Amino acid sequence: MNFCSECAHPVSLTIPDGDNRPRYVCGNCGAIHYQNPKMVLGSIPVWDEDGDMRILLCKRAIEPRYGYWTLPAGFMENNETTTEAAMRETIEEAGANIQLHELFSLLNVPHVHQVHMFYRATLLDLNYAAGPESLEVKLFAPKDIPWNEIAFQTVGNTLKFFLEDHAARQKGGYRFHTMDILKPMPRAESTAAS
Amino acid sequence: MNFCSECAHPVSLTIPDGDNRPRYVCGNCGAIHYQNPKMVLGSIPVWDEDGDMRILLCKRAIEPRYGYWTLPAGFMENNETTTEAAMRETIEEAGANIQLHELFSLLNVPHVHQVHMFYRATLLDLNYAAGPESLEVKLFAPKDIPWNEIAFQTVGNTLKFFLEDHAARQKGGYRFHTMDILKPMPRAESTAAS
Ligand SMILES: [Zn+2]
């Protein structure tokens, strides 16, 4: 940030009165331009035919992590709720008709200023199709999940939590999971969101 | 938003290629200035002496909702996690030493572009003190909670969920609660956050 978005005057990083951290402050109109973490919302769309459970993943057609697999997810927009965002991203990226269930995971990724959340979801039919941000959309049995080609740690960990709860679903069912991902993966772009 | 924060050229509201909603786009450098919901993080600090449970509330010293009571909460900052934000706000607003427990509630407030989250917390001592954004900080027994002077619907509903779970804690304990607050309260400023 170089200039004030209200009056176009240059901004400078200073600690405003009564605050305790540097903000971009306008030297002309005094506007303080706060920067805050963003939410990434997604779903875990599941197709279960006679106990043969499969999870819908999308192969990314965009950077970061082009060509890697992800759960459908993306930035939450103004004027929508977390469930609306998860539903919209699932439709946009996977063309999938789903019924959304409860919030399943919340993962902090502080070094990229993001919080990722995933809802459990049931796929209502098999008419899914790759949206413009996906190369391919495909159902994976638990044993076939491409663990070495998962786009983001938040997705990998959510899938791991989900499969653990699914395996133990006779005694207790699905729990709500939280996790902090404090270190970037070796690749610099690895945890930036779709 | 009137000007590009990168190059100071005027921005205009247009739908970028491949997007489906209007964004502030710079006519000079092409920067797209996304606007996303913000997270408000807080805690439910509890002091329990021999089953005599009390909850710590703060009387707001700032607008919106000056003079109304709230749980300690505020905007999450970049580079922190949801738990760090909840802890920091509790210290800043209530000067309270707490141990944070699990995430208790997540409430969408889409008309103000916010998601509010509250963690359960145990007050470790009684050395709390009003911070600069609080007029007063006080422990309330459930029967004394000033329901008609609660600052935000997210706080009122979180307190209600908490007292219900607390009353039923022998059979089941505390659950994770989600809620969408879709309509503003009669007062225009009522659900904007601290
Ligand atoms: Zn300005």
Ligand SMILES: [Zn+2]
């Ligand atoms: Zn520009």
